[in-house]
Amino acid sequence: MTTAEGHPGEGRPLGEHELDRLDAYWRAANYLSVGQIYLMDNPLLTEPLRPEHVKPRLLGHWGTTPGLTFVLAHLNRVIAERDLSVLSVLGPGHGGPAALATAWLDRTYGEVYPEAGRDAEGMRALFRRFSFPGGAPSHVAPETPGSIHEGGELGYSLAHAYGAAFDNPDLVVACVVGDGEAETGPLAASWHSTKFLDPARDGAVLPILHLNGYKIANPAVLARIGDRELRALLEGYGHRVHLVSGDEPSAMHRAMAAELDLALDEIAAIQHAARSGTLTDRPQWPVIVLRSPKGWTGPKVVDGVPVEGTWRSHQVPLSGVREDPERLAQLEAWLRSYRPEELFDAHGHPTELIDELVPEGERRLSATPYANGGLLRADLRLPDFREFAVDVPAPGATTAEATRVLGRWLREVVRANPHTFRLFGPDETASNRLDAVLEATDRAWMAGRLPTDEHLGRAGRVMEVLSEHLCQGWLEGYLLTGRHGLFSCYEAFIHIVDSMFNQHAKWLKVSRALPWRRPISSLNYLLTSHVWRQDHNGFSHQDPGFLDHVVNKKAEVVRVYLPPDANTLLSVVDHCLRSRDYVNVVVAGKQPAPNWLSMPEAIAHCTRGVGLFEWASTDSGHEPDVVLACAGDVPTLETLAATKILRAELPELAVRVVNVVDLMRLQPPSEHPHGMPDSEFDALFTPDRPIVFAFHGYPWLIHRLAYRRRGHANLHVRGYIEEGTTTTPFDMVMLNNLDRFHLVMDVIDRVPGLAVRAAHLRQRMADE
Amino acid sequence: MTTAEGHPGEGRPLGEHELDRLDAYWRAANYLSVGQIYLMDNPLLTEPLRPEHVKPRLLGHWGTTPGLTFVLAHLNRVIAERDLSVLSVLGPGHGGPAALATAWLDRTYGEVYPEAGRDAEGMRALFRRFSFPGGAPSHVAPETPGSIHEGGELGYSLAHAYGAAFDNPDLVVACVVGDGEAETGPLAASWHSTKFLDPARDGAVLPILHLNGYKIANPAVLARIGDRELRALLEGYGHRVHLVSGDEPSAMHRAMAAELDLALDEIAAIQHAARSGTLTDRPQWPVIVLRSPKGWTGPKVVDGVPVEGTWRSHQVPLSGVREDPERLAQLEAWLRSYRPEELFDAHGHPTELIDELVPEGERRLSATPYANGGLLRADLRLPDFREFAVDVPAPGATTAEATRVLGRWLREVVRANPHTFRLFGPDETASNRLDAVLEATDRAWMAGRLPTDEHLGRAGRVMEVLSEHLCQGWLEGYLLTGRHGLFSCYEAFIHIVDSMFNQHAKWLKVSRALPWRRPISSLNYLLTSHVWRQDHNGFSHQDPGFLDHVVNKKAEVVRVYLPPDANTLLSVVDHCLRSRDYVNVVVAGKQPAPNWLSMPEAIAHCTRGVGLFEWASTDSGHEPDVVLACAGDVPTLETLAATKILRAELPELAVRVVNVVDLMRLQPPSEHPHGMPDSEFDALFTPDRPIVFAFHGYPWLIHRLAYRRRGHANLHVRGYIEEGTTTTPFDMVMLNNLDRFHLVMDVIDRVPGLAVRAAHLRQRMADE
Numbered sequence A, B: 001m002t003t004a005e006g007h008p009g010e011g012r013p014l015g016e017h018e019l020d021r022l023d024a025y026w027r028a029a030n031y032l033s034v035g036q037i038y039l040m041d042n043p044l045l046t047e048p049l050r051p052e053h054v055k056p057r058l059l060g061h062w063g064t065t066p067g068l069t070f071v072l073a074h075l076n077r078v079i080a081e082r083d084l085s086v087l088s089v090l091g092p093g094h095g096g097p098a099a100l101a102t103a104w105l106d107r108t109y110g111e112v113y114p115e116a117g118r119d120a121e122g123m124r125a126l127f128r129r130f131s132f133p134g135g136a137p138s139h140v141a142p143e144t145p146g147s148i149h150e151g152g153e154l155g156y157s158l159a160h161a162y163g164a165a166f167d168n169p170d171l172v173v174a175c176v177v178g179d180g181e182a183e184t185g186p187l188a189a190s191w192h193s194t195k196f197l198d199p200a201r202d203g204a205v206l207p208i209l210h211l212n213g214y215k216i217a218n219p220a221v222l223a224r225i226g227d228r229e230l231r232a233l234l235e236g237y238g239h240r241v242h243l244v245s246g247d248e249p250s251a252m253h254r255a256m257a258a259e260l261d262l263a264l265d266e267i268a269a270i271q272h273a274a275r276s277g278t279l280t281d282r283p284q285w286p287v288i289v290l291r292s293p294k295g296w297t298g299p300k301v302v303d304g305v306p307v308e309g310t311w312r313s314h315q316v317p318l319s320g321v322r323e324d325p326e327r328l329a330q331l332e333a334w335l336r337s338y339r340p341e342e343l344f345d346a347h348g349h350p351t352e353l354i355d356e357l358v359p360e361g362e363r364r365l366s367a368t369p370y371a372n373g374g375l376l377r378a379d380l381r382l383p384d385f386r387e388f389a390v391d392v393p394a395p396g397a398t399t400a401e402a403t404r405v406l407g408r409w410l411r412e413v414v415r416a417n418p419h420t421f422r423l424f425g426p427d428e429t430a431s432n433r434l435d436a437v438l439e440a441t442d443r444a445w446m447a448g449r450l451p452t453d454e455h456l457g458r459a460g461r462v463m464e465v466l467s468e469h470l471c472q473g474w475l476e477g478y479l480l481t482g483r484h485g486l487f488s489c490y491e492a493f494i495h496i497v498d499s500m501f502n503q504h505a506k507w508l509k510v511s512r513a514l515p516w517r518r519p520i521s522s523l524n525y526l527l528t529s530h531v532w533r534q535d536h537n538g539f540s541h542q543d544p545g546f547l548d549h550v551v552n553k554k555a556e557v558v559r560v561y562l563p564p565d566a567n568t569l570l571s572v573v574d575h576c577l578r579s580r581d582y583v584n585v586v587v588a589g590k591q592p593a594p595n596w597l598s599m600p601e602a603i604a605h606c607t608r609g610v611g612l613f614e615w616a617s618t619d620s621g622h623e624p625d626v627v628l629a630c631a632g633d634v635p636t637l638e639t640l641a642a643t644k645i646l647r648a649e650l651p652e653l654a655v656r657v658v659n660v661v662d663l664m665r666l667q668p669p670s671e672h673p674h675g676m677p678d679s680e681f682d683a684l685f686t687p688d689r690p691i692v693f694a695f696h697g698y699p700w701l702i703h704r705l706a707y708r709r710r711g712h713a714n715l716h717v718r719g720y721i722e723e724g725t726t727t728t729p730f731d732m733v734m735l736n737n738l739d740r741f742h743l744v745m746d747v748i749d750r751v752p753g754l755a756v757r758a759a760h761l762r763q764r765m766a767d768e
């Protein structure tokens, strides 16, 4: 059964030649996909297939591939016909062969990997590179031309697609969503992105729900709820549904072409209305539902059980091919069913019929600069952050809410970069005290509005949705297509996107090694409402462990900053917004807190990344008796309070205060590019004096970073030890032994000879 | 406007007395909620409100509270009227005051916290305890009687609700979902849980979508898409919609009562049909949409701007009350608007009218044993795992797929516990080679089926959905209501639930300190398809960092096991399924791998947690020259291969092989209950010999655990250093320097005096 629903009859009918072209292209892409999974030789099947032509290890995912090639073929048609910029995002990214086949056919693959050009030798290279060490991964990945999407961990395609579409008014992002993928939380949340996309200033996202019926071994929910519920669901998301369903190729080509045309017409109409000012309501954006068999055109039956159209086609539907002549014959028949001799000439060049479908230049799906955002990226225009400095006549003489100060600068960043910078957050921009930005812009909002609403608008630069996943996914898509952004989040809840951070950090690591991938802007996190200040909330909101998570990723892509006050925060964020190809994590408080450094001092301190607070030290340039180190705003406050007590009570004690802004400086240079040499570490922290380190996060992270240092045995770290509840800030530091009194006791316990002398002081401290 | 849609007229009309009762109860609960946020004295307002009656720090969330109290009042009505077991799950759990008011009114609060009984003194204690250090957290939390849900991190309520309903056929779980919360990915995914709930053997979930219009500072998406789209969406999820909308209390009470009755009638009808065998289609379960003002009944206008019905009521709508007499008067008027004198007698006892609505005994929302699962929990009946042992005539003489072996035992666990044990996973049970369980049971599946489907059934014990969030959330709900389970997951993707793990570990930590909370079964993870064996996938699937994440949580609740082979895996999982109040993380391979230990040896080894492999050591009971330590199946294999090379090439070298199963044994006993004393550590690892440690995960974790040990300076760890791609298993260990040849080189480089002697061997190793 084939239905082209929606508005039957309205679509332009597909000419016979167009149909032939589409089908030839599709067969070619399928052939190339099967070849990648199976063949190491005899790419054109110029001779009968023999066992030694087949790879010894059969890897890859066939099941999703024919659906993807089908979509990609049809996208090529409309790109050429309408001269469109299309970026494809393949949610079921394990269908890597489909993307690589497309890239090979549109010549990009050979441009990037010259050994794999469009001839028989190149085809052989395409096949061999697939899933081979040092070659092409089996998923879409940084190595895949035309992709901004890592297809390994499912769930983020649609969020990436929307991120790519923001502020790209001429772009259509065609996003294939797996019906299995659609069960994930992040994907399920992403559908509502329609309420955040401005048809006037943003591009369009065309979701294509790939209803091939199965995930790995189970049916997919959306494939089994019936058309009525499915349609209701998608309409509930705000879409207009175009259903393409069936398995007979030419009918399916006709249906898909018709529905795709309708969908693109609808998009054009929406955009036209929005851009000419005639759009009043929130538009109903089109969605295409493609219901087709999993493993379509693959082996129908293997060993007496159905394979095409079932979960059995998910990976490699025919195994043991080298060993079993029957299987070998079945593979050969499968490959020949695409009639390769009609698709490629004797040299392996695709025929003209196919080439007619392949777009030119940057219009090619695999060559679009939108998929290699660094090509499009321009530096931000950054207002001078020094002008936003808070006045610090003396250390601690004034107080500020650090994030509020930052907000005022960000407001100007927004103003200066009206099309390339956005702020993302789960409805916490005001709570995190960045609301000055709302003086310059709105929160993006396409849904209904009421008179009591404030700061909502279509063209808002502030993206607020109660989904950390969406914030992260949108931002990734935005960065990967060449723009800039900042994600501000409650510190504890950033763990919600741990795995998304992982995948992005992996993306950066790999793409840095690919010369053709241009650097993109860093992914910047501002973590605030942090562990030490959860007065309104409690234990559930106390978790500084994202730092531990982040430092597991490749050192060359991760940076962690803990500015102790407002001016240092400004300096750090300015730095982060200039950087490329990193993940920067900045932790800062939003509560009123003392300012320690004037702006010139702040800049110098942040440039060093770690430094002495001379004004708080009493070692007068000599060897100290003890080093009090600190990282983070609250630990810095407690450390400085402890030094004050020590100055008053034990004036003869030589105390050195070291503050760490750039956490990675603690590592050896062999471990991190920011790592300081041992000589510098020893000079600052001493090789032999006790170091009492007050840390923002879990204490063992400091040990982990510093365990190779000479002075490590003398290092005593206080930090969050997972004690907390709804309580006062001071009780929080007390509960975790990070308070000034504990720090003083730590000093007394650790400086040789002090214990006896300072017993009275110690007892007073313990009583506090 | 008030509408009671759905099936107008069908509901039983509410009698006047019933209405009075409901309204009195609701007013009482609201009064008690405002009291918790504001008052520290004068609880009954027996005297005019003075500044000193008001708390100096005003904390808490008012906005969501009146909606919650409204729902809870109505639940009380139906519980009594229908003699129902109802468990309430409050998604907007920041509305803690509502749950505590309920608990106070139904006497549970005073039973648990005797100082806070149902009189004026007790009311004062209720108010003072709220959001006070050592008292009640501002969110629903372990301290909240009647809750299985931590309300801090939003998104998991509905998944918890379904988990609670599984295998509890007599239970109705009423789950309030915030309209903000509904934007989160996990919540969005949870709606499809209807396809996994068996109306015959499971209880019912009644979602109540709390459309109060706002989240923190923004409107909520679902509140602004209009009724048509909202209805379509919920119908798309498989629900039948009951809309209750308005703000006039008595009309709203009537509407809510009517719709709640209809919804419960529908539930009863569905269950009756399913249980009498007449249900054919998947049922359309009811959902209630409650559209009411945020901060309902609170201050309408403050300082000239609207507060009730806007985001401004989210937290504390009136601030500065102690300082500003006008505000104080406004607060007093607000409190008196509930007419407390009609609700409580002079002693502070609730009046009879209210008490008529309060259920008895275990039917009380706050006293239901379902919310204190340990009360209901019974130990699993565990078949003897020894009978599933693989034969190991000599170390390495046989091979097995460890998880496949485990699967056979799990099959019998399922058989022996048909109502209290479930297996959860994101469609990976077969991929993870646990598919033997499908011989004993199906995968739960209520959606459409096709003839080609296998192992799908309504009553299946295997829960497969492509959402790690749902797996985790369901399992948590299942455990928290007294049952048992195992979550098997690809190792890399378990990071998707990092933050959910956090919240559960925090829950366990807190609940262990509450004597009235009974221990529940541990949350067991089986992480497989691990970092070292991603032949089909690649870099995106390589991440062993969950272990690092887990060890940040309180030592008393976390356990990490790395069984090196099949028999040890059996022994470890048996142990885990018996344990309570822990999170157990087990990492094990699914690929064919050598068996090292016979079952008796495996049991002894796992009991010790760490031990010598004497048969692989050449130190013949004396001091070794070097210790080769290992943890994890692949590192163990490489280590044993390295010892083999060393035995052959450097026979005079005394090598000791130590294998670690229970990772926490590496910590000092002061850090973890499993930690071994220094004496034992020194004896095993030596205080002064080089230790070459081959580790499954990121190497620094071992340093972190062992940095206080005497031998730490001699410890050299190999592990995953974030290098990988789609490649062979051996290439993976090579890329990360964990292979046998590197280990041999490490030995040569580290054993004093060996470098010169073994230069030839080293060169050969380097060439490999």
Ligand SMILES: Cc1ncc(C[n+]2csc(CCOP(=O)(O)OP(=O)(O)O)c2C)c(N)n1
Pocket: A063, A064, A092, A094, A152, A153, A154, A155, A177, A178, A179, A180, A181, A182, A184, A210, A212, A213, A214, A215, A216, A220, A294, A314, B426, B427, B466, B490, B493, B496
């Ligand atoms: C978050 C996540 N969990 C689990 C997996 C394992 N996995 C790989 S493919 C797949 C099924 C995908 O199904 P679907 O999205 O329908 O893709 P298709 O049917 O087109 O292959 C699963 C569960 C994964 N890749 N990501």
Ligand SMILES: Cc1ncc(C[n+]2csc(CCOP(=O)(O)OP(=O)(O)O)c2C)c(N)n1
Pocket: A426, A427, A466, A490, A493, A496, B063, B064, B092, B094, B152, B153, B154, B155, B177, B178, B179, B180, B181, B182, B184, B210, B212, B213, B214, B215, B216, B220, B294, B314
């Ligand atoms: C995952 C997560 N992100 C952010 C927050 C911060 N937060 C606390 S309450 C809230 C708004 C909740 O809105 P809703 O669910 O509608 O609850 P209600 O309106 O009933 O208060 C937010 C965003 C959170 N608690 N959890």
Ligand SMILES: [Mg+2]
Pocket: A178, A179, A180, A210, A211, A212, A213, A214, A215, A220, A294
């Ligand atoms: Mg699918």
Ligand SMILES: [Mg+2]
Pocket: B178, B179, B180, B210, B211, B212, B213, B214, B215, B220
């Ligand atoms: Mg709300």
